Amino acid sequence: MSKLKEKSEFNFQAAQLLISKNLYAPSVHCSYYGCFQLLKFTINNFFGVDYEKLSQLIASNTLSTHAFVIKYVSDEIRTNLGRDSYREFNNKIKDLKNFREESDYDNVEISLDKGEKAFLFANEIRLFLSKNFHV
DSSP states (O other): OOHHHHHHHHHHHHHHHHHHTTOHHHHHHHHHHHHHHHHHHHHHHTTOOOHHHHHHHHHTSSSOHHHHHHHHHHHHHHHHHOHHHHHHHHHHHHHHHHHHHHHHHSSSOOOHHHHHHHHHHHHHHHHHHHHHHOO
């Protein structure tokens, strides 16, 4: 198994454990990163871009690492699966990223509801990637 995919699985497991321990802010962080790592794995495993090449593409681009990876997968979804799948993916990953930024950076309480929504969205994205890109 890819080390990055393994890390992704660990983050999904950690998110679930953290929710069960009422640690919602770090659970959101883990839900997002589990999903983000899976996106990078998808670029490598399904779209055939090795990690070194992906790093070079990111370095030569004006987008942040996260924005680049999300846009890359999003563009592939639009091309291969159509606008409805593209829109659904974009809405979920955007919300998940916003939850993570709020959880990590903002002076706000992260509730059970937000922790569970982040975990749900991350799992829906994981299922979508598994179904469509066999990750």
